[in-house]
Amino acid sequence: MQRIGVFVCHCGSNIAATVDVKKVVEMAKMEPGVVHAEDYQYMCSEAGQSKIAEAIKNEKLTGLVVCSCSPRMHETTFRKAAERAGLNPYMVEVANIREHCSWIHKDMEEATKKAVILARAAIAKVNLNASLKPGESLVTKRALVIGGGIAGIQTALDIAEAGYEVDIVEKTPSIGGRMSQLDKTFPTLDCSACILTPKMVEASAHEKINIYTYSEVEKVSGFVGDFTVDIRKKARSVDMDKCTGCGVCQEKCPSKKNSNEFNRGLNTRSAIYTPFAQAIPNVPVIDRENCIKFKTGKCGVCAKVCQAGAIDYEQKDEILTEKYGAIVVATGFDTIKLDNYDEYAYNQSKDVITSLELERIMNAAGPTKGHLERMSDGKAPKNMVFIQCVGSRCADKRGKSYCSKICCMYTAKHAMLIRDKYPDVNVTVFYIDVRTPGKNFDEFYRRAVEEYGVNYIKGQVGKVAPQPNGQLLVQGVDLIDNKQILMEADMVVLATAIEPDPSVRKIATMLTASIDTNNFLTEAHPKLRPVESPTAGIFLSGVCQGPKDIPETVSQAGAAAVKAIGLLAKDKLMTNPCTAKSDELLCNGCSTCENVCPYGAITYEDKEVNDHGIRETRRIAVVNNALCQGCGACTVACPSGAMDLQGFSNRQIIAEVDAICR
Amino acid sequence: MNTPKKQAEMIKEISGVNPLKCMKCGKCSASCPSYNEMDIKPHQFVSYVQNEDIESLVNSKSLWKCLSCFACVERCPRDVKPGKLIDAARQLVVREKGGDYLMADEIPELLDPELPQQLLVSAFRRYRR
Amino acid sequence: MKYSYYPGCTLKTKAVELDAYARASARALGFELEEIENWQCCGGVYPLGTDEIATKLSSVRALNEAKEKGQDLVTLCSACHHVIKRVNDDMKNADDIRTRANNYMQLEEPYAGETTVLHFLEVLRDRIGFDTLKEKVTAPLTGKKIGAYYGCLLLRPSGLLEFDDPENPSIIEDFIRAIGAEPVIYPYRNECCGGYISLKEKEMSKTMCDKIMDSASGFGADMLITACPLCLYNLNKSTCGSRLPVYYFTELLAEALGVKEEVAKA
Secondary structure (H helix, E strand, O other): OOOEEEEEEOOOOOOOOOOOHHHHHHHHHOOOOEEEEEEEOOOOOHHHHHHHHHHHHHHOOOEEEEEEOOHHHHHHHHHHHHHHOOOOHHHEEEEEOHHHHHOOOOOHHHHHHHHHHHHHHHHHHHOOOOOOOOOEEEOOOEEEEEOOOHHHHHHHHHHHHOOOEEEEEOOOOOOOOHHHHOOEEOOOOEEHHHHHHHHHHHHHHOOOEEEEOOEEEEEEEEEOOEEEEEEEEOOOOEOOOOOOOOOHHHHHOOOOOEEOOOOOOOOEEOOEEOOOOOOOOOOOEEOOOOOHHHHHOOOOHHHHHOOOOOEOOOOOOEEEEEEEOEEEEOOOEEEOOOOOOHHHOOOOOOOEEEHHHHHHHHOOOOOOOOOOOOOOOOOOOOEEEEEEEEOOOOOOOOOOOOOOOOHHHHHHHHHHHHHHHOOOOEEEEEEOOOOOOOOOHHHHHHHHHHOOOOEEEEOOEEEEEEOOOOOEEEEEEEOOOOEEEEEEEOEEEEEEOEEEOOOHHHHHHHHOOOEOOOOOEOOOEOOOEOOEOOOOOEEEOHHHOOOOOHHHHHHHHHHHHHHHHHHHOOOEEEOOOOOEEEOOOOOOOOOHHHHHOOOOOEEEEEEEEEEOOEEEEEEEEEEOOOOOOOOOHHHHHOOOOOEEEOOOOHHHHHHHHHHHHO | OOOHHHHHHHHHHHHOOOHHHOOOOOHHHHHOOOHHHOOOOHHHHHHHHHOOOHHHHHOOHHHHOOOOOOHHHHHOOOOOOHHHHHHHHHHHHHOOOOOOOOOHHHHHHHOOOOOOHHHHHHHHHHHOO | OEEEEEOOHHHHOOOHHHHHHHHHHHHHHOOEEEEOOOOOOOOOOOOOOOOOOHHHHHHHHHHHHHHHHOOOEEEOOHHHHHHHHHHHHHHHHOHHHHHHHHHHHOOOOOOOOOOOEEEHHHHHHHHHOHHHHHHHOOOOOOOOEEEEOOOOOOOOOHHHHOOOOOOOOOHHHHHHHHOOOEEEOOHHHHOOOOHHHHHOOHHHHHHHHHHHHHHHHHOOOOEEEEOOHHHHHHHHOOOOOOOOOEEEHHHHHHHHOOOHHHHHHO
């Protein structure tokens, strides 16, 4: 028989204002196995923990139930306190009478009744608890960063600087990401490339960093500290070692009319290409879908002109298998497709563009060499209209429910830059709210208005109508003047919502990292563990976790690196002892559990068993404790009841249910 | 006579619109082809209902200027559907005795040889009980 | 192939040609429009109030008749289409309306939105196919520059009507291509003509139609086509300098299929 102590926390007024804690103590005392029960204002405090330790010693307790907040908050605290007092930490259970009870109920009588029931269930469970001992697993001292944008680069640099090996896997031919497409950055207006390229060079030159561009993560197995990852290196068709980056192949390539992704399709590129001048590595790839040699078998011009003999049409995709202790996701974002927003005529006029397209137009290496001009006829615009919140903050199915966060600032930046460089261009911005919470952000926006004369109109645009003369007629509203406005513009720029890069879904599935309804990766805790995924060993860097600007991305990238370093610095990890266990005498070798296990933790072995004196060899399930995550899928699937989860056994759960229904 | 609160509730009920969803972006008013003819603008309909000033709404010219063209309904990013609010306010009026906006004896004067039946039917539906 | 067909009030009076050309074209394309019996006027506008039942019943009757015959229900007039499709959605998805309408109707088997409602244009696009239509054209309207006038009722609300992209539609343009002419895309093709406002506020409607005409003619259209008698009426009231002739799309279809004369004779 257990000797159980019950400790009921007031949590200040969080619990005590809604739950009669004295009553919970009183009722708990009457439960089987309970030899001690008390309440205290803050059980998690030093004093509260001392009370627990004292009770363990004085009452010779063998099990504890703490009625308090969610176990996600303080289970570890109380388990550690018990361990210090000589009790096995797995003899401690937490009854959540805050989140599951006091916070969601108003009526004290009802809430107290429920708190008593929750306590009763936990007591019933502890009566059947057994001491558990965590195992150990080794840590592979190497990190994988998925995505080579500014988030991935910064995370990799920080991890590498701490002395650990890092691999970056980037799906495009170069690292650099979205930031490499930007012209200037807010609120300082420094050139994006000027601050990014040194980081790219540093990453590529770092002896601890290994970069796989034009590569994708294909398969992930294993667990925290010991992941095994398959990386597909897509065939570049160019030998990385031989290529000198001279660029002659790109000049001579006859297939030139391929949409230039880097310039957002605003101009074309050759079939063999490096995405931009500062690309790292400075080695082109052949876009096989558009290469004449690959399409027709004829051509081969690039191979002929390559002095280094680097062109290799026979190259094949390569699969590398690597081991990592930690994985950082830094897959970034893209702008949403605008097909559902044709009231703005994006698909009807070349002069209606996204803000990211404007970045390319403003950039000296862009399709217009940095001259502000219309994509339809190359004419310099006189009137420009910016529309904010296109696809952001939408409750309908067309757009995204969230604020994309960066648009207010980059629109102010664009407006200011245009007014600065082309003072005769009139710039109008239609906005719903201007959101500028950031250091020097509001001052920046105000400068656009006050010093650069950008015309901000509170209101939205209902329709952009292309006119026969090539102008765009913008029909909007000024909510301050309460007037509908008709305004001719030469160009309209849409502050298009951003969304996580579509590749993230596949990656999240491989990593068993959870994503929200908008495909942003979920944090382990939105406030206290913002750069960790709930899946151990997976860390989050940059916009894959939520919209953010460059300074925030870089900060978060560093934070993710620190978390990864904290993991890599350990030689061994304690494994969760709450794993599945197969009763060899009950197992009938059917393989059902093996088929449902999402972690590949179950294998079958032929093993000699002694079934009540009969010795025979049977095929039975064996659980690899290092791989098992304790999800319990196998225990439900097992038809013979042989599988059980340690710490959450079928008997324990039934006892809890019985206690609730009593 | 119903209280303003009750009237506002009726409008919300008839229209099925929740004015609290509005983020006051003005896209409805930016889209409305009748905007210049209206005294209370489409985006204001939402706040009038929210503020329970139904008296002003039912006396507004706007009730009879809305075309039910659904441009505001289609483009509203918050799914508020201001056009349905306007229609509900119009129904509050026409459902009252003497609230008809179109009388049968006006018709002969409004007719012309090409006028399609559809126009009369639609106008009767919108302007009368 | 037989479809149940709901002509609506105006197609029996001021817009007989919209109806007649459609029937003749259907025959030429190998399908039949079977007019449902004792149909009643749809009311011209969809009753927006969620508590309106009686005004939806005529649509429910038509829908149920098609259901009993096991046929899809085809409409031609934009307004009828709009009303009947939305009522059908109510009967499918709004429990309260379905229950109350059925209580009223006392049908043998309650109606719950089983009928598929198709606009004649949807039949051409989704059942016949514009490629097939193109093959059956005997007198292509080569050289004609035609602006499609959609108006509002065919397209909005798009989530419910599921007819086409509400801001950048293509079905009538594809139709124009299929009959051998050249579509002219102009931005006001989905702006309202004024609808029923033209009864009492003629100027308002005229201003809107002038804007539509100016836009279409500015982009080089020689004519406009529409599916709606009220749009046609309102557009014809435009007195702006760029006023274009307006036709029902079925008239051009009949012409392209070589059956226009037979309708005219009949």
